[in-house]
Amino acid sequence: MKLTYLGTGNAFAPCRRWSSLLVNGSVLFDAGPSALYSLKQLGVDATGIRHIFLSHFHADHCFGLPFLLLEYYFLAKTDAPLTLVGPVGVEDYVRRLLALAYPEVAERPWPRPITFVEAQDGDTQTVDGLTFTAIRVEHVPQVLDSFGYRVQFSDGVLAYSGDAALTEALWTLLDRAQVCVLEAASQEHSAVHLGLQAMRAIVARVPAGTAILLNHLDVPDAEPWRDLPVIVPEDLATYQVP
Numbered sequence: 001m002k003l004t005y006l007g008t009g010n011a012f013a014p015c016r017r018w019s020s021l022l023v024n025g026s027v028l029f030d031a032g033p034s035a036l037y038s039l040k041q042l043g044v045d046a047t048g049i050r051h052i053f054l055s056h057f058h059a060d061h062c063f064g065l066p067f068l069l070l071e072y073y074f075l076a077k078t079d080a081p082l083t084l085v086g087p088v089g090v091e092d093y094v095r096r097l098l099a100l101a102y103p104e105v106a107e108r109p110w111p112r113p114i115t116f117v118e119a120q121d122g123d124t125q126t127v128d129g130l131t132f133t134a135i136r137v138e139h140v141p142q143v144l145d146s147f148g149y150r151v152q153f154s155d156g157v158l159a160y161s162g163d164a165a166l167t168e169a170l171w172t173l174l175d176r177a178q179v180c181v182l183e184a185a186s187q188e189h190s191a192v193h194l195g196l197q198a199m200r201a202i203v204a205r206v207p208a209g210t211a212i213l214l215n216h217l218d219v220p221d222a223e224p225w226r227d228l229p230v231i232v233p234e235d236l237a238t239y240q241v242p
Contacts, residue, residue, distance in 0.1 A: 001023065001024065001153055001155050001156060001158065001178075001179055001240070001241050001242070002023065002024050002025065002238060002239075002240055003021060003022075003023055003179075003181070003213065003238065003239045003240075003241060004021070004022040004023075004025075004042065004044070004236075004237075004238045005020075005021055005022075005215075005233045005234065005235060005236065005237050005238075005239075006020035006021065006022055006032070006034070006035045006038035006039060006042075006235075006236070007019050007020045007032045007034050007035065007038060007235055008214075008215060008216070008217050008233050008234065008235050009216070009217055009218075009235075010060065010183075010185075010216045010217060010218045011058065011059070011060040012218065013034075013060075014217070014218055014219055014220055015220035016217060016220060016235055017032065017034040017037075017038060017235045018032025018033050018034050018035075018060045018061075018064070019032050019060065019061065019183070019215050019216045020032040020034070020035040020038065020064065021160070021181060021215065022039075022044065022049070023151075023153070023158065024153065025044065025048050026048055026049060026050045026051065027049075027050070027051045027052075027053070027130065027151065027153075028049050028051070028052045028053070029052075029053050029055070029149070029160045029181070030053070030054060030055055030061040030062065030162070031052060031054070031061070031062055031063075031064035031065045031068060032060055032061060032062075032063070032064050033059070033060070033063045033064045033067075034064065035064035035067075035068065036064060036067040036068050036071055038235070038236060041236060042236060045076070046068060046071055046072070046076045047072075047076050047077075047078035047080060047112075049068075049082065050080065050081065050082060050083065050128060050130075051082070051083045051084075051085070051127070051128065051130050052065075052082065052083070052084045052085065053085045053086070053132070053149050053151070053160065054084070054085065054086035054087070054090065055086075055146055055147055055148065055149070055160070055161075055162025055163065056087060056139060056144055056145065056146040056147065056162060056163065057086070057087065057093055057144055058144070058163070061162070061163075062086075062093075062094075062097070063097070065094055065097060065098070066097055066098050066100075066101035066102060067101075069094075069098055069105075069110075069111060070101075070102055070105065072111035072112050073105055073108070073111040077111070077112075078112050079112060079113065080112060080113075081112070081113045081114070081115065081128055082112055082113065082114045082115070083114075083115045083117060083127045083128050083130070084114055084115070084116050084117070085116075085117040085118075085119055085127075085132070085134070085149070086116075086117075086118070086119060086147075087118070087119055087144070087145040087146075087147060088118045088119070088145065089118070090116050090117075090118055090119075091116035094116075115127060115128070119134035119136075119145075119147045119149075120134060121134060121135065121136035121147075122134070122135065122136075130151065130152070131151070131152040132149050132150060132151045132152065133149070133150040134147045134148075134149055135147060135148045135149070135150065135169055135170075135172055135173040136169060137161065137162060137163075137164035137165070137167070137169050137170060137173065138164060138165045138167045138169065138192075139162070139163040139164055139165065139192055139193075140192055146162055146163060146164065147162060148160055148161045148162050148164060148169075148170070148173040149162075149173075150173060150177060155178075156177075156178030156179060156242065157176070157177045157178055157179070158177060158178070158179040158180075158181065159173050159174050159177035159179070159180045159181070160181045161173065161180075161181065161182045161183055161194070161215075162183065163183050163192065163193060163216060164183065164193075164194060165190070165191060165192055165193065165194070165198070166194060166198035166201065166202070170202075171205070174202065174206060176207070177210070178210065178211065178241075178242050179210075179211045179213070179241050179242060180202075180206065180210060180211065180212045180213070181213050181214075181215050182194055182199070182202065182212060182213070182214055182215065182230075183214070183215050183216035184199055184214040184215065184216065184217060184225065184230075185216075185218055186217075186218050186219050186224040186225075193216075196224060196225075199225065199228060199230070200228065203228055203229060203230065209242070210242075211231070211241040211242045212228075212229070212230040212231065213230065213231040213233060213239065213241070214230055214231065214232050214233065215233070217232070
């Protein structure tokens with residue numbers, strides 16, 4: 001499984017680009033504002049992206065979408081289908097986001113065939129050859145819906161947490177996944193993120209040999225997690241796991 005970090009930082013981008021992860025060159029998890037810039041720096045053809053998973057509608061996770069859609073309209077034209085998975089209302093949200101960013105193209109048809117899929121807690125679906133399960137996680141539940149995703153690749157299951165506190169739902173998300181991509185906060189405890197206390201609990205509970213990679217980091221270095229058996233990624237780095 002090939003994981004390319006287009007960005008590794010949280011909303012405040014602490015010497016890091018905003019979080020966005022590309023798996024096997026075709027599956028994008030969240031689309032931070034710097035995602036397209038990173039794709040171009042890496043020489044990755046954006047038309048190869050066939051699935052996009054949005055964990056929730058915070059700007060650092062999805063405000064890169066207007067730039068990516070603009071790229072498809074004008075510079076990277078393709079008829080290849082794209083599946084875009086997100087919380088309920090995802091199609092309307094993306095359309096409104098595009099209208100705010102580039103109203104001159106927002107009334108056009110989508111630049112490539114797009115299938116919008118609304119995430120439903122616990123539902124397993126297969127779209128365009130990729131099987132995934134959405135798991136509702138707790139981030140800021142009084143404000144918006146947040147989802148993690150279990151995605152079945154040919155070489156194993158990847159669990160992507162999005163932004164999430166440590167609740168029972170997270171254990172369901174991580175259960176027997178070969179690769180776990182977890183957002184991580186450097187403080188000891190957080191009500192809305194996975195702090196160090198939660199990360200230690202996860203490391204202690206998942207099976208030995210599970211590849212754990214961090215994401216959505218809030219400091220520029222790896223120091224807070226140095227003693228844990230996890231990969232602390234860098235922007236534009238690629239990791240072959242497990």
